[in-house]
Amino acid sequence: MSEYTIYHNPRCSKSRATLALLEEHGLSPEIRLYLQDPPDVAELKALLKKLGISAAGLVRRGEPEYRESGLSPDSSEGEILEAMAAHPKLIERPIVVRGRQAVLGRPPENVLALIGR
Numbered sequence: 001m002s003e004y005t006i007y008h009n010p011r012c013s014k015s016r017a018t019l020a021l022l023e024e025h026g027l028s029p030e031i032r033l034y035l036q037d038p039p040d041v042a043e044l045k046a047l048l049k050k051l052g053i054s055a056a057g058l059v060r061r062g063e064p065e066y067r068e069s070g071l072s073p074d075s076s077e078g079e080i081l082e083a084m085a086a087h088p089k090l091i092e093r094p095i096v097v098r099g100r101q102a103v104l105g106r107p108p109e110n111v112l113a114l115i116g117r
Helices: 014-024 041-053 064-068 078-087 110-114
Strands: 004-007 030-032 093-098 101-104
Touching: 004 110, 014 110, 041 093, 041 101, 064 101, 093 110, 101 110
Parallel strands: 004 030
Antiparallel strands: 004 093, 093 101
16 A cells, blocks of 8 residues: 555646646556545545645535535535535545555646655
């Protein structure tokens, strides 16, 4: 098992670039295709803690599922978490996890802090 996990969407250019950056540094992260294997609310809460952000900071507001789920800037943390668990397309990507820390690969260079380079 790898020391790193990437919540990856191969169709996303930022996600592909982040994975490539990890591989360029000799790392072979565990790849979590989160659209096919979505995290549940508990896992999302753990990710948010590692990222040090709120659910509002991880949700993709431009997706149709955002409005269809009834979300708004006034939505509660719980409402956003439930919507992201039900519609993983709402989760901003990629997320790279190492132990108790995680970073959002936007821009991909953010992962350099996590890997110590």
